[in-house]
Amino acid sequence: MAATPAWPPRSAPRLFVAGPLVQDAQVTIEGGQAHYLSKVMRVAPGDAVILCDDETGEWAGEVNSAGKRDVVLTLRERLRAREAVPDFWLCAALLKKPNFDLVLEKATELGVAMIQPLITRRCVADKLNAERAATIVTEAAEQCARTALPQVAAPVKLETLLRDWPESRALFFADETGGETAAAQFAAHSGPAALLVGPEGGFDEEERALIRAHPMARAITLGPRILRGETASIGATALWMAVSGDW
Incomplete structure (x- = not known):
């Protein structure tokens, strides 16, 4: 029996967005970032996108829709808290x-x-x-x-x-x-x-x-x-x- 693929996959695109991000929130990506996701990365409903907000950390979002002007995701899981960096x-x-x-x-x-x-x-x-x-x-x-x-x-x-x-x-x-x-x-x-x-x-x-x-x-x-x-x-x-x- 084949193993269940890890989710989100390591190859998932990663973006910084305005925060704060919260569990189960819907996030709408517009402009150049939406073009990158839909036209370059060709994301589709069900695909994963990693979002960071420089506040709460790193989140796995699931694509709900990917159109010409925007991409809508639902935040499924916080993967990491915002990291501590050397002073x-x-x-x-x-x-x-x-x-x-x-x-x-x-x-x-x-x-x-x-x-x-x-x-x-x-x-x-x-x-x-x-x-x-x-x-x-x-x-x-x-x-x-x-x-x-x-x-x-x-x-x-x-x-x-x-x-x-x-x-x-x-x-x-x-x-x-x-x-x-x-x-x-x-x-x-x-x-x-x-x-x-x-x-x-x-x-x-x-x-x-x-x-x-x-x-x-x-x-x-x-x-x-x-x-x-x-x-x-x-x-x-x-x-x-x-x-x-x-x-």
């Missing part, structure tokens, strides 16, 4: 659009709690499209089965970030001129933390001196090679997650 911020200088898009995507996949874009003197960009950034992190969270979206803050100048920095949060500064070994510094720390990464051309000397003078800043080295901004952000975040136990 880790990524403070990354703005880069060229494709490079910063990569930072947003991979930081989400790696589990950061917040992404703080920075404006520094050598930045090639000084603006961030908030709607585009939200779409990137949401799609990344859907892809990696994350149930908690990272916060993407509005860009701020480096001087503003340092002036308003919380006294309870360590600020690990990826300094290409040298510092303590990142892995050792991460392992020795417990509590809220953040990583500060510069732009394509790095911080200038005045900015570097300002950072090093900050009481919560800790200069770290990411190895013998000069890394691109997106590489430093992704690599150091992965290292933090490995050392802190999230991996």
Whole structure:
């Protein structure tokens, strides 16, 4: 006798929607998400769709109807509560659009709690499209089965970030001129933390001196090679997650 297939299947599409979601509620999906479900994934009545709301967690919904303009589901079961993520911020200088898009995507996949874009003197960009950034992190969270979206803050100048920095949060500064070994510094720390990464051309000397003078800043080295901004952000975040136990 054949085994009963698992429900919902692991291949079920996954979407973030507005919450809060509750047991047995009917949820109507419209717009681009409805097009994705009906035309790309070709869902039909009885199929499963996984919904997350960044509040209550992850739910299995059953498709009631799938039309051209909307898809209607009934929530059958809560699969997981909203996950707890490490209290880790990524403070990354703005880069060229494709490079910063990569930072947003991979930081989400790696589990950061917040992404703080920075404006520094050598930045090639000084603006961030908030709607585009939200779409990137949401799609990344859907892809990696994350149930908690990272916060993407509005860009701020480096001087503003340092002036308003919380006294309870360590600020690990990826300094290409040298510092303590990142892995050792991460392992020795417990509590809220953040990583500060510069732009394509790095911080200038005045900015570097300002950072090093900050009481919560800790200069770290990411190895013998000069890394691109997106590489430093992704690599150091992965290292933090490995050392802190999230991996």
